[in-house]
Amino acid sequence: MGIKGVKVKFDELETAIGRFKGLEISIGRVVEEIPEEPIGPTPFPGIAELRDWDLKLLRRYRPFYMPFCDLCCLCTFGKCDLTQGKRGACGLDMAAQQSRIVLLACCIGAATHIGHARHLVEHLIEKYGRETPINIGEDAVEIDMPVTTLVTGVKPKTLGDLEMVLDYCEEQLTHLLSCCHTGMEGNNLDFESKVFHAGMIDQVGMEIADAAQISAYGFPRA
Incomplete structure (x- = not known):
């Protein structure tokens, strides 16, 4: 893994090229080791990176929708009637609306698990230290x-390493939620691809929480 947020400050530094006073150097991340094995083609994937594979699956195993509501009431353009092939004011049809609702539900679940993981990791770092x-x-x-x-291509070694992965999960969750806004997406299969993405980062968030509490609290190990 690496060290995040490295800062070095010199009151006075004399080198071959000159003398510096009040010099402060800030580095976003320092890589400490060479990976034990090659990293795959999509470390820390965004929404688009795995889309082609998602669509292959979704075109082979097409979603089937049984609407629990004939209306869309998610924005001020509505209520919109989506029955009998009608489209809403933003252009969404019934299939896209149902898949959007699924994406929203998945984001709610992912946010719960990732939020819990963030709270847990921050608390454990404060109590036991980043190098645990x-x-x-x-x-x-x-x-x-x-x-x-x-998913990310990294192997966290300490509690501090988990923060970078949580940053990634939270970033992806924000992008996914933005796609649910009016007019941002209109294809049901693209919504379903994002559902897969939400499920993926949800799994990462849950694993972070489990790993953190097992490691710091000494819960039963394998």
Whole structure:
């Protein structure tokens, strides 16, 4: 992994090129190690990176919708009647509206788990320190956090390393929610692709919370 937010300050520094006073250097992240194996093609994927694969699955196994409501009431242009092939004021049809509702529901669930993970990690860092090691099972487990490693390409070693992954999850959640806004998306399969993305980051968030509490609180390990 690496060190996040490194800052170095010199009151006075003399080098071959000159003398500096009040010099402060800030580095976003310092990589500490070479990966044990090659990182895959899509580390920290955004919404678009896995879209082609999502659409292959969705075109082969097409979603089936059973609307629980004939109306869309999500914006001030409505209420819009979506029955019998009608479209709403923003252009959405019934299939797109149903998949948008599913995406909203998935984002709510993901936000709950990721928010819990953020609160837990911040509390544990404050109590035990950023360098507290991630320990799920010592030699009994080859990869402590397989979901996180699969999605992001990194292997968190300490509690502090989890913050970067949480930043990623929260960023993706914001993008997903923005797609639910009026007029931002109009295709039901694209909504469903984003549902897959929400489920993926939800799994990462849940794994972070589990790994953090097992490691810091000494819960039963593998």
